[in-house]
Every structure is written in structure tokens, then in C-alpha cells.
Amino acid sequence: MASSIASTLPKVTLSPPTLLKLYTLCVVATTASLAIWGPQIISSIGDRLTTLSDSEAQPEETTEKEKEDATGDNKWKRKNQIWKYGWEDVEPPEAREKEDKDIVFVAIKRSYGGHSGQEDHLWIEINSWVLTELLRFEFKHNETLLDEEPGLDARELYMARDRLAELAALVPQSEEPQPEDKVEEETPKSSDGDKAPTDGHDNKEISNEKTEETSATEPPKGSVPSDELVPAGPELSKEEYNQALREIKLLHKFITDEFQKVEERLGKLRADGMISWKLLWAFLRRGQRLETTHSSGEKMAFIMKSWSYGEYEGKRVFEISGRWLQWTGHRYVEQDITRRIAEFTGLKKAVELSARHLSNESFEELMARGRTYAKYAGVHHLTYSSNIIQAERKTRAEGRLMVDVASYRRMNPNADVWDYDDPNYYSSERARENMAFFRTSISDDDEDLILLPPTLHGYSFVAKTWGEILVEHLRPVPFQPQVFDHLVLRDDYKSMIRSLVDAHAGNGESALLTDVVTGKGGGLVIVLHGKPGLGKTLTAEAVSEHLQRPLYVVSSGELGTYASQLESTLKDTLEVSTIWKAVTLIDEADVFLEARSSHELERNALVSVFLRVLEYHSGVLILTTNRIRSFDEAFLSRFSIALRYPELNEDSRKILWAKFLALGGASVEGHKPRAITSDETAGTPYNFSLADIEKLAYRNLNGRVIKQSARTAQALAVSASEPLSMYHVETVLRVSDQFAEDWKELTHKDTNPLSGSS
Template sequence: MSENGSSLEYHRSVGTVSHSLSEMSVDADYTPEFHLGMRPETKQLYRPDDRSIWDEWEPGNVRNDVEAGSYAQECALIVRREPHPSNNNQAAVQSITVQSPLIRKLLDITFEGYEGLNTQLKELTVKAPFHPFYYRWHRFEKLRQDEQDQETGNHINLLYDLLSKEILPHIEAMEDLTKNKVISFDYLWSIFAPGMEVYTEIDGQDRIVSLKSSRYGASFSGEFFSLECRYIDCDGSRLGYVETSLEISSFDGVKKLVDIDAIPSHLHPDVENLVERLHARGKKLEQLNGFHHLSYSGFYTSRSSRQVRKRFIENGRIIIDPHTFNIYSIAGPNLESIESDSPADSLDDHPFSETQNVIYSATSDAFRKYQKVLEKYEKNRKSDFSVRPKTLSPKQHLLCTPVLRGYCLTSKSWAEFDVDNVCPIHWSEDAFARLVLPHGCKEIIHAFVQEQLSRDDGFDDIISGKGLGFIMLLSGDPGVGKTLTAESVAEEMHQPLYSMSAGELGETAAEVEDSLELVLELARKWNAILLLDECDMFLEARTTADIRRNRLISVFLKKLEYYQGVMFLTTNRISDFDAAFESRIHLTIHYPALDTASRLYIWKTFVRMGTPESLLSDGDLERLAKNEVNGRQIKNIIKTARLLSKQQKVPLAMEHVEMVLKVKKGDFIDGTRRIGYRAS
């Protein structure tokens, strides 16, 4: 490359040096002719290496000048040169110090909003390769052309004449590359301007991030181009910026723009669809920032202190709660405040609009298409801004993370969920109505739970905070509907159900206390109905022979005393019941073994669930109801028989049910013949 242009090698080799004018000598007897920076001239300085001081320079002549410092302070510009890194016989511009107040005034406008360059500094020095001027070149040119004052114009032309030799060759090279929809590794810097939106893919998700800065770097694996970016995340109460880095590994020759790991977002081949999807996703995240009980289908990331796992659920219940996630799981990122973005600001006035940014100008067709899509959402926001003034702008919606943090009630784990896979819950409105319970129990349970969830009766214990919860004990054989009762109540009340077995709480008193404290706190925070299944070990009477279990029961009793929500306890037996629990439990319901009428109702309920057609007659169901099986077994039999009929592409019939029963081991007597099945 010629002397007038900076090679890429030079782009990466410029070091940090001192540019203070104090390095130059100042003659005390010198009489100033101009105020600081007002002499319409350029002072040229040179040094042979970075260990030498700056001397006055003229083409073909380097000399010390005792008046250099005094005279230089009057000059509009100080230009420093040093040997070109690829050709020591040539002198390349190393930096430019702008002293002219007239030029500085224009640069204030040129670099308004530009991160990384502060034009208000007392000493304004810009180093080669002058990337800020490259990115804002069209804006700088337009301001120069529009300048009416002759003296100001003369000063600006000094800077323009210097920089045009440095900048224009790179603009021409970038335009040639982008016109052919390719880019080289050495020219990646030329298409990424600070402040622009960048498209990439992270963990299989389409992302748009905002670029802050870029640089070349190297590691053991080779050279790379690094993009320092930011996106928008949430913590449950507010939204804010989070910093992240992208890297593009070096490559030979040129590469298609669409094949690069990260590209300016307006160059995406399907930008209209991309903006539509990411805008909707960002808007959804903004609406869901806080606490929400929702349904989820798809993969999610389960996180704990020990491991990170990908899991899949279908129509699982989740809690969106970033704030609580940050407390009990992995702390979320620190959020930087989001600057206000009023919809009154036109997209055309954006400092990186097509007429003021060399990259957008070189790819004007793609940029105009990108702007047109955004304008549609901007118009909608303007009409809504008076109602919800704190909403994010369309561009900010594009920057939102695709992940929401919370808790999976199905796997009982803290997790990160894809925003796109979150949806409202389709409640089973008739679940409670279909529940088979002893006469009068439904009404009592419904009244107690509804009253407890509303918490408006003002009733309290003598000791404040004690006995404010509602605890029910459900006892009976397996499969008679104990767990289903808690599930149906949660569906009826549209509340989260936190379900776990007593064995998951731990083995030692300390483990049980810690686990139970967390479970009770989460249930209280989310106003969830708590189901502790199979609590036999906690309910049996204490004995002097088992001190370890006595500690567990004592811990359990203490926590129940101060619980303020709705809790269901289930047990398969109620014999040898510890007397201390009687005062803690508000309602005890014993579920007798299912009689024939109850079993018939359950058979009919499961057969009629869903849309598949059934050929089972009332007589078939009555015959099946004579067998002593529980509700869970009936459900499993029908589920398996349905799969069999579906595979055969025929309606569910008695033969499918009989076939399922025959493959079961043991004896199952239906009253007329022997079928291979054993109730368990």
C-alpha cells in the first residue's frame, strides 16, 4: 500500500505513546502571532522510533527546532509521522492532534454519540488508522461541505486533506468487497461500526446485539477478530444492558458475507423475517419480566451448582422468576441502565443513518429494507408511548436475550427457558369436578383452599405468624386419588402446584430442615399449593429407640407450625399417628378403597378423555369395573390400550384393553374368565 494509505499491518501495530506538547521545547522569548490552534497551518513532527522524541519534520529533512513547541501550539493541527512498519523508507502518519477550536466544534457534531472518542478532552489526539473518521466519514464530509464560514472552512480543509489520503482507499476497498457480497479477514473492521446492530447465532438461537467496539487479536489457536457487544437482559424488576464478546476466526482470501459468524444485521438474507421474529420475542420478554406461572414445551437448560443439563418437557408447568433465580441458583449478569429512547426521534436522524455511515451507504438497498421493517414497529410504538412510556424501542426489542430464568415445577430445578417456547397454561377446568371423593369432601376442600389463598379473614394465632397456613392430610391406599386431589385443586384455583415426595427432603435433620425451609419459602413466594407425598416417615409416632428420626419429626413439626400457605400431606397409612400432628393438621380425609361405582366412574372418565373414538360399551365398562384395581392402574391400562389402537389405526375397543391386561403378569379375575394381570 502507498505512503498515503495505512496498511492492515499498520492498523494492528500502532502502540500507545505520549503525545504531550511538553515533549517539545518552548521559547520563552517567542511572540505569539495567533491564539492557541488558530494558525491555519499543520505542524509536522517525526521520530525514527518509539524511544525517540518528536522532532520537526519536512519531506526529506528532519531537524530540531528550539521554537517548535511555541510555534506548534498556534497550529491548527499537529501531525506526527514515523517510519512505515512495512517500509522504513516511507513515513506514515502516526497520529493527529487537533488544536483548532474551529475544527473541534465541527468534530463535536461529527462524533456525537460515538463511544470511544471524546471531543471535549483538553488534548484531542486521534491515532492511525483513524477508524472513527472512517466510520463517520460521510458525516464529516457533509458538515465540511455545508460550512459557510471561510476561516472555519480553511481549518477543516487542513484535516480533510490529511485524512482523505488515509480514509478513502479503505472506503473504496470496502465498497468493492460488499458490492460482491464478500469480505476478507483483513477488512472485517471496515464493515463493523460502533453502535450498529450485529447478527449472530448463539446456542442455536438467532441473536442481534449492539456493537460497542472491535479489535484484532491473537491466541494459541491463531488470529481472530473480536466484537465487544451488548444485549438486553432482565432481573425480574428491570431491564438493562449486558456485555458479551463475539469472535471471528481468521480465514484466507475472501468469504461470503452470509457465511461469516457475525454480520451487520441489515445484511441478513431474510432480514424482514428476522426482525419480525426477534421483535416479537423481545416484546414478549419485556412483558414476562417478573413473576409468571406458565406452560412450557421444548428443551430447557437445567442449572445447579454441580451441573448444567439440557432437558425436554411437553406442556410442563414452570415459574418465570429471574429475581428468585438469582438468589437461589446462579447469580444473573449485572445490568447497565438503558438510556431513554424516545419514539419522537426519527430513524432517519439516527447518527448511523445511510447518509452518514459508510457501511450503510455502501449497502444502501439492504439498509433501506432494514429501516423500512423497523419503521412499522416504530409507528406502533409512537401510538402506544403515551400509555406505556417506559417500553423498549423496536431496536431494543431486537437486542433482548432469548432466555428467561425461573424454576421448572416438573423437574424441580432452576432453569433457563427459551422465550419462544413459553405459553399460557390451558387449565383443566373440569379436573376438580371429575374427582371422586367421599360425600361432602369436595365442598370442604374447595372452601378451605379458596379462603386460604385469598387470606382476607384476618384470623391469626395468639402468637403472631403461627398457624396461618391450611394443612390437609390425605390418607388411603395407593391409586385412590390422594395426589390427584391436590393436582385438581391447583387446577381449579389456577395456582402453581409444588409437588415433591418426603424422601426428596433429605435424610438427616439438617438436610430436611434446609430443604423444607427452601420449599416452604418458594411455595409462599409463588402462592403455590404444596404437595408433600408419602409423608409416612414424618407422621409416625416418635419412640425413644430412634433418636435420629425423632429429630426429623421435630424439624418437620416446627416448619409446619409457621407455614402460611396451602399444604397437602399424603400417606398410605394413618396408624400409629404422632399426636403432635393433630394440632397442626386442619383437615384429615381418609380415602376408602374404590367401590364398583367409583371404579366405573373412573373407567368412563379415562375412556372419554381426549378425542379418540371408543367402541367400549357400557356393558364392557361395567364388567371391567368389577375388578379391584385403583385409579392409577385404570389410567395406565387405558393409556396403553389407546397406543395399541392408534398403531392399528382403529377405534379403542375391548380387545385392546384385554390384550393389555393379558401381557401383565399375575392373576386378574374379571368375574367370568382369567386374564393375565395382577393389581399392584
């Protein structure tokens, strides 16, 4: 039949060129077919071979291989990335292999290409979700474990290698499959790899038996629910937790091998007390107590939270972030701190770093200072022996001051860096809630004391300014109640002042009556009127010493010369004074007390404001005046007592000369004798006789001039290494007389334009 068909076909003769074209066409067609269908054919053949291989393998051999893979290098791999606009793989992307699903982690060498202050580093990308859950529980501070592709810096894992070793040690000793495991392995699985649901009691029996196993490790459970946004424990079953532990063991081995040389080098550097810039990340650990220098120049400690390499002001730096504690006036709060170590070449002494390990000696020092800080965290009247600090400015402030952080914040709102936390302005319910949360005290044995800074905030009565106060230079105030005895004042005046202040301070048996309106008229207002140098300021000081309270001196110029300014300043001053329970002295208050007139509207406004604010002050207020012509009638009913200080007579001046000379170390006839020194005997003559005192008292001098003359004479005697005598006092008085004559001559020339003209 074929021959018959062939006989019917026409005979065609092909030339060689035509045959070549047909051959080429066949080759092209075959190549195209292989390109299109070849991969599918090869894949099908490969799958078939894999199936045959799996069917021939024994179950026991597969289990052993999986156990080997769990600790083998084929459970992790390496790759490189470079930073451009994000992390990009250096190698060309390849199709993900099927067995990549078994990769536990990828070790990625990341490079910034030398265009950043950042350091190249090794990044661990976690592919296992059970390992991710366990690491999230252990590294609660790390946000990168929450990313779509979770991971973390290998250096962090190295720093936590001790904890990784502890977890790796929890891997169950026996990995042999139990009978229950065999039953579970034979359970049919769904196509996505999960166990297919089963019915009947077999599943329950397996579950009960698994609960009684002791070879497996239970995951830790959270004991008490926490308000913190961190997991109470890894949300893993017992089987998943054990798998995570095996993967932790693999990760720990990798980290140990990878950083072996770093560990060896770091050990040598530590032994020598040196460190290199590139190994700072391994030298300073998260959670360590570090020592640094406070802005005041004193040492302080903080707890390290994080570190990073980067750039600051065009220079490469190693940046450390940490936390410390500070009193806000209401509670202790954590404050952030940043320290930067500039790049250095070679090695550097570890103790020379701007942030360094806290030594045992420094720990003890900071604990002692922290106790002082905690003791004075509040409102305290103290004496001080150093500078008060305002940013970069330091002012000498030896003397008395108030420690009061809350008032500092109120009087210096631009310097208030804390959140608003005054419980007095909360509702009672919210105040109870917040105070329960606030940390308002620290015990003497709490090691957090080292985290307290060297300064508290307050006000210096000497420098008349607010600022930071070094707590190491604070001491209790040595009050001098005998100052009242130095007042050269009528006895009935002294008795009246002392009785009033005692009754107002509550030292008596019953309290003084107040105004019908609550909070009004409860203060004690004393007006002292007289010429300078008669004892008005000394009276205020005597009241302060007698009550053992601070003396807050404010001049009229500090309060302001405009009504709007006066009202706010005076209110703040009196309210702060009330908090301190201070005796407030407004010196030279003439402008506020003098009678109002129809042609001085601005001063009238000042008097009105002063009257209104004064009405509601509840503390002790002393006002002094010098040249007032007449008091405004509205004030007369508001004064608790008004005293006029007469000019000193000769007898008063005798008393003052004798007292001030005795205070200067001289022996004065008729005055209470001072202690006899080793160079003196009971028969040693007095430095000043009664005749000397009478001669000095003959001069019409006020109390302030007498005090200054005695002080200057004492300085002359000390300079000459001689006892204070009449010679030194007369020398000072001669110079003073000469100055007075010169002053009169200058004044005469200024008032007489014809004098001195030719």
C-alpha cells in the same frame, strides 16, 4: 617606534618543521573555536535575518500566508513508529523546529513488526489543544484523547467521516478580517503569546461587538447537567471553536484522501455481499446493530461498542465488543458481549460472519420476540413446548413451568452474574432513588426490544430443574377446572376441600381468621392419607386446576434426610411457592409426620424442623402419606383437614373405568356420549357396554392401574388403526396378569432358599 621595538627583540630563525607545527596548532585552535562558538554566531545571524525579513513583510501578505497555511500540507506531517516496549520513533530524534508549534496533527504509521496479532495502523497525534477539546466532545468514548499526547486511530476518524464533514461545513464562509479583528491584532501581546491585559472601554466595546457577529459559529452548549462523566460541550470560546472547526476541516480532508482507496474497495465488496478480514474494521461500525447467535442457538442482536485486532488462543482474531439488555428479576440492565472472528484468507460472505449486520427481516422478528420477553419479564405461570437449558445441557421440559428470574438467582447463587439489585432489601429512601434510576419496563414500540435475549430463567415442573427458557415457546396455561369432577371421592369430602381452598384463596366474601401472631398459622395444610392409587395426587391436581394456580410437587427425598439440610431446603421451597402462589404438594411425607420415638434422634430432629417451618407457611400445602402407623400429636393441631382415602369398591372402579375409557375416545354405555364422528351414526353400537364395565370393575385394581391400562389399550388401538374396544383392554390385562404371576414366582424363590435346589 615599531622599528625601535623590533630592533630590541632578538632575531630568531625558525626551521621548516617548527613552522609546520605552528601552522597545525593554529588550524586546531581555529577549528575548536568555530565548533564552540559557531552555532551561536550562525543562530544570531539567522535571527537577525528573520527579524529584517519580518519587518519588511506587509501585514496583509502575512495574513494571506497564514490563511494558506491553515489548509496546507505544512500544518501536518508524517513519521513512523515501531512497537518494542512502547512506541518508538523509527527515524533518529531531531531537534524540534520552531515552526512545529504550528503543526495541527502528526500522522504516524505504527507497526508491530509482525510479532503480534495486532494490525499495523495509522495513528493521528493531535498537537492543537482546541482540536483536542472538540474531538473529546465528539469522541466521548475514546480515552486516548485524555493522554498527555492525545491522539486516536485514523480508522476511527474514517468511520466518523460523515460527522467530520458536518463539522467542516460549519467553518464560517468569510475569513476576511473585520475591523474588530484589526483592533485586536494591534493589541500588544505578552512574551508568551497571550494578549496583554488592556484597560478602558475599548475592550468592552470590542467584546460587545464580537457577540453580535453572525459570521462566526457558536460552540454547542450542554442543555442539562448530566451525571455522566463526559463534557456537556467543548469548553471553547467562539474564536477557539472556529479555529477548531478549521482544523477539523483540514483533518477531514486528510482522512478523505488517505482512505480513498479503502472507500472504493469497500464499496465494491458491499455491492458483492463480501468482505475481507483486514477490512472488517470498516465493515462493522461502532453503534451499529449487529446480529449474532445466542448460547441457546437462537439469534440475538447487540449494539457494537468497540473493535480490535489481536490474538485469542494462539490465533489472530478480530474482536468485537457490544452491549445487550437482560431482565435481572428487578430491572433491565446492559450486559457485555464479545464476538471473535478468526482470521480468514481471501473474501468471505458477509452473512456468514459470527457477527453481521442486522437485516430488516431479523429486526422484525426480534421486535416481536422482544415484546414476548418484556410481557413475561416477572413471575408468570405458563405452558412450554421446548427444552430447558442449563449451560450446554438441554433437558426436555414440555409442560408447565414458572418464569421467575429473581427466584432463579436466589436458588442458584453460583449462576447469579448480576449485581445485587433487589429493592426489597434497601431502605425506603434508597429504594425510591434506585427504582427511579432502574429501567423496569420497555414499551412495545421501543426498538431496544431487539436487544433482549431469546431466554428467560425459570423452573420447569416437568423436568424439576432450573434453567433458561426460550420465550418463543411460552403460552398461557389452559386450565382444566373440570378435573374435580373426575375425583372418585365422597361428595362431602369434595365440598369441604373446595370450600377451604376457595376461602383461603380469597374467593369468598370474608377472609379466614389467622393466628394472633402476625405471619403465623395463616396457611392451609391438607393431609391425604391412604394406599397408592386412590386419588391423593389427583386431589392436589384438582385443587390446582380449580384455583388456576401452579402445582409445585416436591418429594421427601428432594428435601433431604438431615435436619440442617431439611430446614434450608424446606424454607426455600415454601418461600418460592408463596411467591408463585402455588399449591405445594409434598409427596410421601411419612418420615416427617410419623410420631417421634426416643431411639430415633435424627428422625426426631427432622419432625421438629418440619413442624417449625410449617408453622409459618402462608400458602396451600398438601401432604400425602401411604404407610404411616401414627401421626405425631404435634401435627394434629396444625392440620386444616386430614382425609383418609379408603380402598376402591366395585362401584368406584366402574366409575373410573368408564371415565378413563371415555377420555381414551371410546363410547361407553351409560356414560355421557362423546361427539359422533363422520364415520358414525346415532345408531352405532357402544364400544363398551355396561356388562363390559362391570366385568372390568370386578378386578380389584387401584385407580392408577386402571388409568395405565386404559392408556395402554388406547395405544394398541391407535397402532392398529382401530377404535378402542374391549379386545384391546383384555389384551393389556392378560399381559398384566402374566407379569403378576411371574413376579409372585420370583418373590417366592427369593424368600424360599430351598426352592429350586437339587
